[in-house]
Amino acid sequence: MTDTVLEAQGLAIDDATADRLFRTARTVTTFAESEVTDEQLAAVYDLVKWGPTAMNTSPLRMLVVRTPEARERLVARMPEGNQERVRNAPVTLVLAYDTDFHEHLDRLVPHMPGARDMFAGDAGARAEMARTSALIQAGYLIVGLRAAGLAVGPMHGIYDQIDAEFFAENGWKGLLVVNVSAADGADTTRPRAPRLNFDDAAQVI
Amino acid sequence: MTDTVLEAQGLAIDDATADRLFRTARTVTTFAESEVTDEQLAAVYDLVKWGPTAMNTSPLRMLVVRTPEARERLVARMPEGNQERVRNAPVTLVLAYDTDFHEHLDRLVPHMPGARDMFAGDAGARAEMARTSALIQAGYLIVGLRAAGLAVGPMHGIYDQIDAEFFAENGWKGLLVVNVSAADGADTTRPRAPRLNFDDAAQVI
Numbered sequence: 115m116t117d118t119v120l121e122a123q124g125l126a127i128d129d130a131t132a133d134r135l136f137r138t139a140r141t142v143t144t145f146a147e148s149e150v151t152d153e154q155l156a157a158v159y160d161l162v163k164w165g166p167t168a169m170n171t172s173p174l175r176m177l178v179v180r181t182p183e184a185r186e187r188l189v190a191r192m193p194e195g196n197q198e199r200v201r202n203a204p205v206t207l208v209l210a211y212d213t214d215f216h217e218h219l220d221r222l223v224p225h226m227p228g229a230r231d232m233f234a235g236d237a238g239a240r241a242e243m244a245r246t247s248a249l250i251q252a253g254y255l256i257v258g259l260r261a262a263g264l265a266v267g268p269m270h271g272i273y274d275q276i277d278a279e280f281f282a283e284n285g286w287k288g289l290l291v292v293n294v295s296a297a298d299g300a301d302t303t304r305p306r307a308p309r310l311n312f313d314d315a316a317q318v319i
Numbered sequence: 320m321t322d323t324v325l326e327a328q329g330l331a332i333d334d335a336t337a338d339r340l341f342r343t344a345r346t347v348t349t350f351a352e353s354e355v356t357d358e359q360l361a362a363v364y365d366l367v368k369w370g371p372t373a374m375n376t377s378p379l380r381m382l383v384v385r386t387p388e389a390r391e392r393l394v395a396r397m398p399e400g401n402q403e404r405v406r407n408a409p410v411t412l413v414l415a416y417d418t419d420f421h422e423h424l425d426r427l428v429p430h431m432p433g434a435r436d437m438f439a440g441d442a443g444a445r446a447e448m449a450r451t452s453a454l455i456q457a458g459y460l461i462v463g464l465r466a467a468g469l470a471v472g473p474m475h476g477i478y479d480q481i482d483a484e485f486f487a488e489n490g491w492k493g494l495l496v497v498n499v500s501a502a503d504g505a506d507t508t509r510p511r512a513p514r515l516n517f518d519d520a521a522q523v524i
Contacts (some may be wrong), residue, residue, distance in 0.1 A: 124362025126339065126468030131332050135466075136369040136459070156517040157329025163514040164341040165461065166473050170512045176521045184524040221513055246454060250473075250495070253458015254341070256370065261340075263331030268371050268455075280524075290455070307375045308426060309368040312361040316381045319389040319485075 135260050140302045142265045143199055148299030150205045152178065154262055155294075162258035167251060169229065170222050173215040173244035174251035175286050177208040191275040192291065199267060203293035208276060209255065210286035211248035213241050245289070252290050259292070265300035267293035340465050345507045347470045348404055353504030355410045357383065359467055360499075367463035372456060374434065375427050378420040378449035379456035380491050382413040396480040397496065404472060408498035413481060414460065415491035416453035418446050450494070457495050464497070470505035472498035 125132055133139070155178060163172065179188050179200075188206060189197045200206050216233035223229045233240050252268075259266045273288040281287065330337055338344070360383060368377065384393050384405075393411060394402045405411050421438035428434045438445050457473075464471050478493040486492065 124359050124467055125366065127336050127466045131336055132366055132466070134331065136366050136463070139369070141371045152523055154329050155521070159517045159520060161330065161337055161341050163520070164344070165458070166346045166471070168475065170514075172515055172520075174520065178521055178523040180523060218515060218519070222515070223512060225509060225512065246494075249451060249454035250458040250461070253370070253455040253460075254462060255458075256455070257459060257462050258341070261330055261332045261337070266371070270373065289451075304430060307428060307430065309375075310377055310423060310427070312364045314423070315364060315368070315377070315379065316360070316383055318357055318383040318385060 134263075135257050139260050139265075140306065142267045142293070142295060142300035142302050144301045144303060145202050145204060145293070145295045146299035148204050148296035150264060150294050150296060154264065155205075155207075158255065158258040158262045158264075161261060162251065162254040165251060165254040167247040168243055169226070171215050171219070171243065171247055172222055172251070173211045174248040174255065175210045175212050176255075177210065177280055177286075179206040179208060187279055188271070188276070188291070191272050191279055193270070193272060196269045196271070196291070199269065199293055200291065203267065204295050204299070207292045207294060208271065208280065208288055209248070209252050209290040209292060210281060210288050211244040212284075212286055213237065213244055214285040215244050216240060241287070245287070248289055256292070259294055263297055265295045265297040267295075267300070269293070339468075340462050344465050344470075345511065347472045347498070347500060347505035347507050349506045349508060350407050350409060350498070350500045351504035353409050353501035355469060355499050355501060359469065360410075360412075363460065363463040363467045363469075366466060367456065367459040370456060370459035372452040373448055374431070376420050376424070376448065376452055377427055377456070378416045379453040379460065380415045380417050381460075382415065382485055382491075384411040384413060392484055393476070393481070393496070396484055397476050401474045401476070401496070404474065404498055405496065408472065409500050409504070412497045412499060413476070413485065413493055414453070414457050414495040414497060415486060415493050416449040417489075417491055418442065418449055419490040420449050421445060446492070450492070453494055461497070464499055468502055470500045470502040472500075472505070474498070
């Protein structure tokens with residue numbers, strides 16, 4: 115691929131990468147046997163942790179659900195239509211936001227002494243801010259998992275039950291459940307659905 | 320770079336791309352003169368539109384703020400500390416979610432006839448669902464802008480004022496304001512802040 119072609123399509127990454135991250139990547143719902151290691155997940159995290167968040171608060175957390183016992187605890191807190199997917203995935207991540215993210219701000223925001231104390235008294239503001247930034251980070255993470263050659267199947271869980279079961283003590287709140295598989299062991303059963311055009315989704319003023 | 324090195328770092332994309340998308344990319348706050356075209360923004364949209372959303376609802380919308388008149392209307396609805404940044408950026412995007420996303424579901428979810436009607440009577444559920452998926456899409460978009468060789472400066476606006484000024488008639492709700500610049504015309508004034516380690520942000524069970 116030449117630079118001319120890249121410029122013509124308006125991207126600065128090559129076609130194979132654009133395909134891998136977005137264009138041909140599909141949400142997967144069925145999984146052949148495959149392995150996803152904690153080392154791979156850590157590599158993904160170490161890539162996407164650099165993505166911007168409000169004030170560098172970095173509130174995204176992830177529960178890596180791997181053992182059969184932990185998996186069944188999660189399956190019981192998923193909507194019925196998603197239970198088999200969680201049961202069959204090589205590994206499942208429960209993405210969450212940390213309502214106590216301020217405890218890390220002395221380290222994360224050294225340019226703003228006092229940031230921690232500023233948030234300490236306002237749990238409502240923390241929850242709103244953490245949820246917003248962590249969802250944006252969930253977008254980074256989905257791209258990052260694909261950048262590691264993995265396949266993803268994001269879906270929703272029953273979060274009040276998930277929070278009570280897994281996060282009663284650490285202040286995390288569930289946001290999204292993501293099945294993860296090696297790409298060559300994963301598939302989807304559905305034809306790709308259309309998307310909106312730029313002109314449908316954007317206005318220029 | 321060899322495949323062995325790629326495997327060692329756990330990623331399936333090359334180092335230069337990992338740097339461009341995450342590792343060396345920085346949130347920019349100062350801008351030399353540069354141009355960002357609607358064609359570039361459309362190319363970014365056409366890349367990231369493929370990212371997964373709940374039920375393929377695809378609720379992210381963007382207002383591309385380009386003219387001096389439109390820019391001043393936005394500047395007046397930004398917190399004081401962000402006003403100069405918006406004034407000086409080549410182009411600014413107001414990312415939003417569409418509370419009327421259900422109007423597009425016959426097209427977006429052809430495999431679920433009746434999806435549109437299912438949502439038509441529940442504005443509260445639509446708003447919650449749209450906000451959640453659109454924030455994840457905002458994460459895709461930030462990565463996509465960088466994939467097009469652009470530099471981004473995400474920040475928050477005063478959304479009740481932004482919604483009243485720009486979105487009174489179309490049902491969009493502001494989520495995030497993103498300055499966009501050609502990468503070589505953009506910079507930041509702050510040393511890079513630390514991030515949490517995988518072991519701080521993840522638990523394995």
